[in-house]
Every structure is written in C-alpha cells, then in structure tokens.
Amino acid sequence: MGIDRVDVDQIVLQAQFGLGAALTMWQLGIATVGAAQMLFPDGPHGQVFLENFMDQNIIDQVVPVLNYGEASLDDSLDNCDNDGYLDVGETGLLTVRLNNNGLIALSETTAVITSTSDLTLSNGGLIEFAPSVFGQTVEGSVEVTLNSHPGGSPLVQADITFTDANPEVSPVTVPATFTAHVDEVPNQLDTDNVEHGTNVWTASKDQGLVDWFVRVGTSSSPNNAWFVEDTASVLDAFLTTPFFQVNSVGNFSFSFFHRHSFEADGWDGGVIEASTNGTDWVDVGTSAYNGVITTNPESPISERPAFIDDNDSYPAFDQVTLDLGTAWQGQTIQIRFRIGCDSAAGGEGWFLDDISFPTLDTPLFLEQVLESEACLSCYETPAAALDAIYASLGAGNWPTSDSVLTYVSILENVCTE
Ligand SMILES: [Ca+2]
Ligand SMILES: [Ca+2]
Ligand SMILES: [Ca+2]
Ligand SMILES: [Ca+2]
Numbered sequence: 001m002g003i004d005r006v007d008v009d010q011i012v013l014q015a016q017f018g019l020g021a022a023l024t025m026w027q028l029g030i031a032t033v034g035a036a037q038m039l040f041p042d043g044p045h046g047q048v049f050l051e052n053f054m055d056q057n058i059i060d061q062v063v064p065v066l067n068y069g070e071a072s073l074d075d076s077l078d079n080c081d082n083d084g085y086l087d088v089g090e091t092g093l094l095t096v097r098l099n100n101n102g103l104i105a106l107s108e109t110t111a112v113i114t115s116t117s118d119l120t121l122s123n124g125g126l127i128e129f130a131p132s133v134f135g136q137t138v139e140g141s142v143e144v145t146l147n148s149h150p151g152g153s154p155l156v157q158a159d160i161t162f163t164d165a166n167p168e169v170s171p172v173t174v175p176a177t178f179t180a181h182v183d184e185v186p187n188q189l190d191t192d193n194v195e196h197g198t199n200v201w202t203a204s205k206d207q208g209l210v211d212w213f214v215r216v217g218t219s220s221s222p223n224n225a226w227f228v229e230d231t232a233s234v235l236d237a238f239l240t241t242p243f244f245q246v247n248s249v250g251n252f253s254f255s256f257f258h259r260h261s262f263e264a265d266g267w268d269g270g271v272i273e274a275s276t277n278g279t280d281w282v283d284v285g286t287s288a289y290n291g292v293i294t295t296n297p298e299s300p301i302s303e304r305p306a307f308i309d310d311n312d313s314y315p316a317f318d319q320v321t322l323d324l325g326t327a328w329q330g331q332t333i334q335i336r337f338r339i340g341c342d343s344a345a346g347g348e349g350w351f352l353d354d355i356s357f358p359t360l361d362t363p364l365f366l367e368q369v370l371e372s373e374a375c376l377s378c379y380e381t382p383a384a385a386l387d388a389i390y391a392s393l394g395a396g397n398w399p400t401s402d403s404v405l406t407y408v409s410i411l412e413n414v415c416t417e
Pocket of ligand 4: 231232233263267268341342343344345346
C-alpha cells in the first residue's frame with residue numbers, strides 16, 4: 001500500500017524533531033514509525049514503515065515500552081495553609097506521569113503506590129491510566145492524607161510500581177521522595193542549593209520546546225540542579241530571578257556552580273544577562289565566558305561571547321564568580337541564565353547549582369523550615385469557622401460580657417489543634 005509523498009515528508013520531519021546527535025538507525029526507525037502512528041492513527045502509515053524497517057533489519061523486534069516520567073505531591077484537596085506542601089492533617093494528590101515509548105498501544109496501564117510514611121491513600125494506592133500510543137504521556141493521581149510526620153527530615157517516601165496488563169509490561173518499581181510538612185520563609189538565604197523545589201526562580205522561553213527544570217541526579221550539591229537541554233531545534237530559554245535590590249554599598253557579585261556540554265564548535269551556548277525593567281537585557285557574564293557563538297542567523301545569541309562546548313572540569317562542575325563592581329549599586333534588577341540553540345544538532349545541555357548572591361542587603365532565597373503548626377483540623381468554610389467559635393462557648397451559650405472568645409481568621413483558613 002502506498003503512502004502520499006506529503007504524508008511521508010510530514011512523518012520524517014516529525015520523527016527527527018528533538019532526536020539529538022549520535023543517532024542510531026534503530027532509534028531513527030522507531031521514531032519514524034512512532035511519528036507515523038501519532039500523525040495518522042487510523043491510517044496504514046505506521047505499519048507500512050514498520051514492515052519496511054523490519055525487512056531492512058533496522059528494527060528487529062517490537063515490544064511494549066512503558067517508562068517512568070515524574071511524580072509530584074501537593075496539598076490541593078483540603079489544606080490548612082495552601083502552600084503546595086502536604087502538611088500533617090492535609091489531603092492532596094500524588095500524581096504520577098508515565099511515558100509510552102514503545103510502538104505498541106497500551107490499554108491497561110496501572111500504578112500502585114506504597115509508602116512507609118504515615119499516609120492514607122485512596123483506592124488502596126491504585127492509579128488507573130488512560131490508554132496510550134507511542135510518544136504519549138499519561139497522568140493519574142491518588143488522594144493522599146498525611147497523618148503524622150516523624151520530624152527531622154522533611155520528606156515523605158513512596159514506592160511507585162507501574163505496569164500494563166494489555167499487552168503485558170513487567171512491573172517496575174521506582175522510589176520517590178517528596179518534601180512535606182514544611183513552611184517556606186522568604187528572604188532568608190544567600191544561596192539556593194536547588195534542593196527545595198523551584199525556590200524563587202521563573203523558567204520561561206521565547207522560542208523552542210523545552211524549559212529549565214529542576215533535575216535529580218546530576219548536581220554540585222546533592223541531589224538536584226537546574227537543567228536545560230541543548231535541543232536539536234531552535235531554543236531561547238531563560239531561568240530568571242525575581243526583581244531584587246542590589247546592595248547600595250560595595251561591589252555586587254554573585255557565583256554559581258555549573259556544568260555544560262553544548263553542541264561543539266560554538267553552535268549553541270549560554271549567556272548571563274541583567275535587566276532593570278524585565279524587557280531590555282544586557283550581558284553581564286563576559287569575564288567568565290570561554291568562547292563565542294558561531295555566526296548563525298538561527299541562533300538567538302549569534303556571534304556573542306558565551307559559555308560554549310564543555311566546561312573545563314566536565315563532567316565535574318566548575319564554580320564561576322562574577323564581580324559586577326559598583327555599576328548596579330542600589331538598583332532593582334533581575335538576572336537571568338539564557339541558553340541559545342540553533343537547529344540540526346544538540347548536546348547534553350547546561351546544569352546550574354548552588355547559586356549565591358552574598359552581597360545583597362536582603363537575602364534573595366527562601367528557606368524551608370519544618371511545619372510549626374499542627375494542622376489537625378481545618379475550617380473549610382467561614383460558616384464552619386463561626387460554628388467553631390460558638391462551640392467554643394459551650395452549647396446554647398451566646399457571648400456575654402465576660403465570654404472568652406477564640407479568634408479565628410476565616411480568610412486564611414487557619415487550623416486549630
Ligand atoms: Ca500545606
Ligand atoms: Ca506548610
Ligand atoms: Ca543542589
Ligand atoms: Ca544546535
């Protein structure tokens with residue numbers, strides 16, 4: 001059965017999107033068949049490509065592939081302080097994302113959550129996912145209540161065991177930990193070690209497919225670092241501080257640890273910029289750069305001095321300190337880390353950790369402290385809060401001049417012990 005030429009062009013283009021460098025024929029074959037399945041789910045396209053690749057021995061077997069994506073824990077269903085962290089007495093969602101990376105459609109994907117932490121899980125911890133085809137991510141959740149917390153370490157532990165029954169995928173168990181039962185106190189720390197979520201940063205982009213995100217496993221301080229991939233397609237992505245005031249006395253300096261491996265010969269790279277209005281940005285990293293971006297109209301930072309290729313100590317991290325003197329004294333500014341990539345080929349990307357602004361009068365970064373409130377019961381409505389006040393007076397007793405009233409902030413949904 002033939003396939004229209006225009007369909008073939010679309011499939012091949014889609015398949016090559018974001019595949020990166022050092023590609024094997026097997027990867028290209030799998031990606032092409034997958035792209036055909038995604039673009040033409042009801043057509044013969046995927047099967048035609050698959051048979052041709054198998055005839056050529058480029059693809060030798062087709063098996064279902066289900067991969068772990070990520071998991072998160074929040075306090076979205078019934079919370080005391082609405083801070084995104086599951087505190088004792090709160091109920092939220094434990095959400096799991098799985099990726100179908102095989103050429104076979106999956107229709108009975110499940111995960112079971114088990115934990116040694118003191119949690120109550122809905123549905124026995126079972127999550128049932130929607131059917132998926134190649135390249136799709138499926139997401140599912142269970143309701144979680146945190147009943148108690150041992151203190152000490154601000155972590156909740158869970159094991160995520162996922163599988164598919166049709167067709168059969170062998171179960172895989174992934175351990176996960178989540179920060180829980182904490183409060184965030186702003187403007188406490190000079191250094192962000194990237195171990196506590198996204199802290200104060202904003203990740204955004206003008207062009208491209210990916211953003212900076214907190215990645216586990218490759219870092220300067222264990223276990224997390226910010227990371228952005230050097231994609232094989234045009235990318236202009238930023239990791240930006242909030243506005244902050246530069247110290248009005250002395251030099252302004254900041255430092256960070258980073259590891260980078262960009263597409264060789266300066267086609268892709270990274271720069272550091274500052275702005276007083278969030279719109280107009282000037283480069284502030286020149287003294288630390290190791291090269292210049294190759295001339296290429298596709299690149300958002302073409303011909304600019306930049307971090308290129310690998311850092312000196314790669315794959316270890318190097319520390320960079322930038323002393324910007326007194327030029328920014330007293331001004332309110334933002335700093336951003338910017339990756340610029342052209343298309344055609346990519347590289348590993350850029351890791352950033354232990355970012356420190358030690359000269360500021362007011363520290364930039366927040367600190368997580370163990371939750372001090374015992375959030376054992378929450379008022380879901382203002383009426384419930386009023387009922388609680390009346391109840392505190394004793395049944396049938398209206399307030400008198402010597403009544404002792406307990407004040408409850410109904411706006412902040414405050415809890416009692
Ligand atoms: Ca909370
Ligand atoms: Ca909290
Ligand atoms: Ca770290
Ligand atoms: Ca490139």
